[in-house]
Amino acid sequence: MSKRTVADVMTREVVTARPDTGYADLVRLMADNSVSALPVTGVDGTVVGVVSEADLLAKESARADGRPHSLVALLRRHHDRDRAAAAVAAGLMSTPAVTTTPRTRVNEAARTMAEHRVKRLPVVEGGVLVGVVSRADLLGVFLRGDDEIAAEIRRDVFERSLDTPAERVRVAVADGHVVLDGEVERRSWVRVAAELAERVDGVVSVMNRLSWSWDDTGVTIPEAMAVDIRHEPRP
Template sequence: MHHRTVEELMSRDVVRARPATPFKELVRLLEENDVTAVPVVDELDRPMGVVSEADLLRKSADQADPTGRTPIPHLEAWERAKAEGSRAEELMSAPAVCARPEWTVVEAARLMESQNVKRLPVVDDADRLLGIVSRGDLLRVFLRRDDAIREEITGDVLRRTLGLDPRDVTAEVRDGRVALAGTVEHRSLIPVIEQLCRGVDGVVSVTAQIAFRTDDARDTGAP
């Protein structure tokens, strides 16, 4: 099975900032390039951190409301430092959370989730910037056509990986939802089929109406 990698999905034309890039220049970079964040790189093009719109908006949040309707919010020390910052190195979220180009969508998505970030700079073995991948980039795998998903499941998963006859188990795909039906020899094979199908790029969900001839669940520990 082929899983799309970060390298296939990332944006390669990356807008960069330097540690000394001033606040207004950062705002201009975001506006002119229609992006919501830029990586901050050192002299070797290695990501040091990321400056996002949220980082820059702390400047406004720390200012007094001219109408007097909302009080100045309480900021933690690190938030105050960012609000008072004037250069990228003072404003950025650091250190940069980075991905590798060979990672799968699953690996990148899990890192985004665990680190609560919306984008990942992509770096090579020397930690130099290659590109950037966003949540939206990762979601593009779900635009994959249903017929392509079905072809991979029937050809790669069922036939080549598991050695099943296509007549034993069939797969129907609609809007990324996979419906499996048929009969297999051993009950323990059913969860394996389901798990492998869930791992196919573009699959949203898997349901299985698969019968079995031999109940080997007790011996294998299958549910």
């Protein structure tokens, strides 16, 4: 099955800042390169933080009039004032940086991005910056055609992984939403088929309507008869 990773979609030419990069230079770098955030790297190339548009706007928000009405708002206001006083990236950046790796699957990177509410992730290997991946990069994976997704599921999930002829199942895909129907040999394969289908690039959701020929749950299957789904499908 296709297992696209961050390395397949990331940008390798990255605009970065140093901890001593000034405020005006940070604004200029973002504007000139049309980016919303900059990784901040040390002299050895390690990522020490990220400066985003939101971080830079803290200077402006700290100047706003009005009194906070809660302890949380008060603490946030003090935090913003500290950032407003900062003149270089080291004082403005968010740290530690939320990062990913080249080998991370795109869906996992997308989950990290959503959980931390960030638009871009520095990509690091051995702690050193090797690229950056954005929301647009990750969303591109989900632009695969429905026919392409369905064909991959029939081929890699059913024919190769579960040794099930394609004519025994029906795979319908609409805007990345998959419906599995038909019959597989064993009951245990119903859940496996859905889990494997969910891993296919471009799949948004899976509705499982599969039935089975015989119930193998609770039955000890001789090793020679077992299908090993832990590895890549056979070619």
